[in-house]
Amino acid sequence: MSGGLALQSNPAPIVACTIARDVQIFDLLIDDIEAELGEAWGDLSFLEAQTFLNQPDAETLEFVAIAIDDEDEPEIELVCSIIRLAKSKDIKVMLIAEDVSPAALHKLLQSGTDDFVPYPLLERAFHDSLARIRSNTPAPAEIGDHVSEGAESIQPTTTDIKDHVLFAVQSMAGGTGATTLAVNLAWELANIDKKLSPSVCLLDLDLQFGSTSTYLDLPRREVIYEVLSDAQTMDVDAFKQALLSFNQRLSVFTAPSDILPLDIIGQEEVKALLRLARETFDVVVVDMPSTIVGWSETVMNEADVYFATLELDMRSAQNTMRFIKALQAEGLPTDKMHYVLNRAPRNLDLSGKGRVKRLAESLDIELKTQLPDGTKQVSQACDHGVPLADMARKNPLRKEILKLAKTLHEAIAVQAVAR
Ligand SMILES: Nc1ncnc2c1ncn2[C@@H]1O[C@H](COP(=O)(O)OP(=O)(O)O)[C@@H](O)[C@H]1O
Numbered sequence: 001m002s003g004g005l006a007l008q009s010n011p012a013p014i015v016a017c018t019i020a021r022d023v024q025i026f027d028l029l030i031d032d033i034e035a036e037l038g039e040a041w042g043d044l045s046f047l048e049a050q051t052f053l054n055q056p057d058a059e060t061l062e063f064v065a066i067a068i069d070d071e072d073e074p075e076i077e078l079v080c081s082i083i084r085l086a087k088s089k090d091i092k093v094m095l096i097a098e099d100v101s102p103a104a105l106h107k108l109l110q111s112g113t114d115d116f117v118p119y120p121l122l123e124r125a126f127h128d129s130l131a132r133i134r135s136n137t138p139a140p141a142e143i144g145d146h147v148s149e150g151a152e153s154i155q156p157t158t159t160d161i162k163d164h165v166l167f168a169v170q171s172m173a174g175g176t177g178a179t180t181l182a183v184n185l186a187w188e189l190a191n192i193d194k195k196l197s198p199s200v201c202l203l204d205l206d207l208q209f210g211s212t213s214t215y216l217d218l219p220r221r222e223v224i225y226e227v228l229s230d231a232q233t234m235d236v237d238a239f240k241q242a243l244l245s246f247n248q249r250l251s252v253f254t255a256p257s258d259i260l261p262l263d264i265i266g267q268e269e270v271k272a273l274l275r276l277a278r279e280t281f282d283v284v285v286v287d288m289p290s291t292i293v294g295w296s297e298t299v300m301n302e303a304d305v306y307f308a309t310l311e312l313d314m315r316s317a318q319n320t321m322r323f324i325k326a327l328q329a330e331g332l333p334t335d336k337m338h339y340v341l342n343r344a345p346r347n348l349d350l351s352g353k354g355r356v357k358r359l360a361e362s363l364d365i366e367l368k369t370q371l372p373d374g375t376k377q378v379s380q381a382c383d384h385g386v387p388l389a390d391m392a393r394k395n396p397l398r399k400e401i402l403k404l405a406k407t408l409h410e411a412i413a414v415q416a417v418a419r
C-alpha cells in the first residue's frame with residue numbers, strides 16, 4: 001500500500017484509491033483491497049482526494065472506495081462533493097459505511113455512488129461489490145440491517161440454526177488470548193443477528209484459573225462443583241439451574257469457586273456435560289485449560305472446531321510444536337484444529353508478516369485467523385467485566401472476532417440447510 005503522498009511517485013499504475021478520514025480504522029478494507037489489487041492502490045484523506053481527483057494522475061483510476069463511519073457525518077457534504085467530483089471524472093464510486101444514519105446514507109447514494117457495502121465487510125463483500133462495479137450492476141440491497149435503528153432490516157432466511165455446534169478454545173501458552181477469544185466469540189455469536197441469533201452457552205472448563213466469570217463480571221458458584229461431579233446423572237433442567245445469564249443473551253457455566261484439581265472430572269463427566277450443553281443450546285463455546293488433561297481428548301473429539309491461540313514468539317512456537325506432536329501421537333483429529341495467531345503484526349509490517357509465514361511453515365499449519373493487538377482497551381474491558389462489543393465496538397480485535405463469528409455463523413447456517 002502507498003500513502004497519500006507516496007501515491008504520485010509510485011511507478012505501479014494505481015487503479016483505485018481509498019478515501020477516508022483514516023483508512024487504518026477500516027483495516028478489513030485494507031485487507032480486501034490488497035487481496036484484489038495488490039499494490040495498485042493508494043489511500044487519500046478527504047482533502048487530498050479533492051486535490052488529487054482534479055489532477056491528470058487521477059485519470060488511471062478505475063474506482064475509489066470511500067469509507068466513512070458515524071464520526072464523518074458532520075462532513076457529509078464534503079463526502080458528497082467528492083463523490084460528484086469522482087463521477088464527473090468517470091471514476092466509479094464504492095461507498096463503505098459503518099453506523100451512518102439512514103438520512104446521511106440516502107444523501108451519499110443520491111450523489112452518484114455506484115455500489116454500497118456495509119462495514120465491517122463480510123467475507124467476499126468487497127470482492128462482490130467490485131464485480132458489480134465492473135459489470136455495471138447495482139447492489140442488490142441499498143441499505144442493510146447494519147444501519148442504525150429506523151432502517152428496514154433485511155433478515156437472512158437461512159440462519160435458523162437446527163444443528164448444535166461446539167467450539168473449543170485452548171491457549172498454546174498462557175496469556176495468548178484463548179479466554180478473550182472464547183468470551184468475545186460467544187458474545188458476538190449470541191448477538192449476530194437481531195432476530196435469529198443462536199442461543200449460546202459459554203462453558204468454562206479451565207477449572208483452576210478459569211476467568212470467563214471475571215471477564216463477564218459473574219460470580220463463581222459453589223453449585224458448579226456438584227454439577228461437574230454429578231453430570232452423568234443430571235438432567236437438562238438441573239444443568240440450566242447451574243448457568244448464569246449475561247445480559248439475558250449469553251448463558252455461562254463458570255469455573256468453580258475453589259481451585260480444583262483438573263482430574264476431579266473424567267472423560268465421562270465431560271462427555272455428559274457437553275451433551276447437556278449441546279442439547280440445550282445451538283452453539284456451545286468451551287474455554288479449555290492451557291494444559292492437556294485426561295479429558296482434553298474428549299472435548300477435541302466432540303468439537304466441531306478446536307481453536308488454538310498462539311503468539312509470534314518462541315514460547316508459543318515450541319509449545320504448539322509439542323501440542324501437534326501429542327495430537328499426532330494420540331491419533332487425535334488434527335483436521336479440526338484451527339490455529340489463531342493473536343497479537344499478529346499489522347498488514348504493513350512486512351518483516352512481521354515474513355515471521356508469521358516462517359512460523360506457519362515451520363509448524364506446517366495455516367494461520368488464517370490473525371487477531372490484531374487490541375491495545376489496553378482489551379484488558380480494560382476484561383477488568384470491567386464486559387465484552388469488547390459493549391465497551392470498545394470499534395476496537396480492531398473486536399472487529400476481527402466479529403468477522404470470525406460471522407464466518408462461523410454462515411458456516412453453521414449452510415450446514416443446517418444442508419441437513
Ligand atoms: N489481541 C489482544 N490485544 C490486547 N490484549 C489482549 C489481546 N488478547 C488478549 N489480551 C489480554 O491478554 C491477557 C491474557 O488474555 P487471556 O485471554 O486471559 O489469555 P489465555 O486465556 O490464553 O491465558 C488479558 O489481559 C487480555 O485482556
Ligand SMILES: [Mg+2]
Binds near residue numbers: 171
Ligand atoms: Mg484462559
